[in-house]
Amino acid sequence: MATDVSVVRVFTDAEGRFGNPLGIVTADDVDEADRQQFAAELGFSETVFVDRSESGTASASIYTPAVELPFAGHPTVGLSWWLREQGHPVDVLTVPAAPLDIRYDEDHTWVRARAEWTPHFTFHQVRDAAEVAAADPSAYDSGHHYVWAWTDEEHGALRSRMFAPMMGIVEDEATGAAAVRLTGELGRSLNIVQGAGSRLRTTIDGDWVELGGRTAADASISV
Incomplete structure (x- = not known):
């Protein structure tokens, strides 16, 4: 059975050019044990698996082709934008590192994080x-x-x-x-x-x- 993957480009310029591709997958569609292989086969620099069961919040795991990451920038910015486009804007996106505060303005999606x-x-x-x-x-x-x-x-x-x-x-x-x-x-x-x-x-x-x-x-x- 095929798995649907939404694709966005994150950190484009003002004309929508460039940006880093991101694969977005509903968490229930891929078992946790299979996610690393799925991300490797997909081949994007990062793929996220998202659970958006509660209004105003969502949680996600993040994989490169080789490793799972506790936090990454382009997946959290891109996923937060995509969630709003899907009618599910979030104030908080939880990833393994921590819950992240999210805000939106007219052009940008913003994620609050710590360097460590x-x-x-x-x-x-x-x-x-x-x-x-x-x-x-x-x-x-x-x-x-x-x-x-x-x-x-x-x-x-x-x-x-x-x-x-x-x-x-x-x-x-x-x-x-x-x-x-x-x-x-x-x-x-x-x-x-x-x-x-x-x-x-x-x-x-x-x-x-x-x-x-x-x-x-x-x-x-x-x-």
């Missing part, structure tokens, strides 16, 4: 956007590597790419968890262009980081 919930990233600050573009994914054969450079340091704007072979991801188009972690380390709000042109925004308030971006729907698939 994210994986450990090795940050490589380089001179400029051209050096970011020249980074070779094959040079990173372990760990989680985030290569970045300021494009307008005064206004918190930067260019980045992320390579995560341990997660089964050669290169991630848009990485919300890394944005949260870097925001915490730098102690300032950021406006990030990652990958081919995805857009991520963050704000910081003490130990809390709010991560936001736009999401667009793609065609659903059956697996």
Whole structure:
């Protein structure tokens, strides 16, 4: 029996271009023991399995092709947007790391998180956007590597790419968890262009980081 997968792209630009694909699956449709294999076969950088049984809340598990994650940025932002599109907007989305506060504005969906919930990233600050573009994914054969450079340091704007072979991801188009972690380390709000042109925004308030971006729907698939 085929399983329906809704697909969205998270952290698009204002015209709906770019963004990181996310697979969204109803939790009851795939047994917990089969979810890692399902995510690996689907092949997106992350797939979420969602339970939306209560009004105003939902819970989800998050899988890369290789591992389950307690928290990730693009799945939580994208899923929260999709839930609102389905007529089930949420104030709280619970993932293994913690319940997450969610808010919506006209263009963006926002998730409130803490840097310690994210994986450990090795940050490589380089001179400029051209050096970011020249980074070779094959040079990173372990760990989680985030290569970045300021494009307008005064206004918190930067260019980045992320390579995560341990997660089964050669290169991630848009990485919300890394944005949260870097925001915490730098102690300032950021406006990030990652990958081919995805857009991520963050704000910081003490130990809390709010991560936001736009999401667009793609065609659903059956697996």
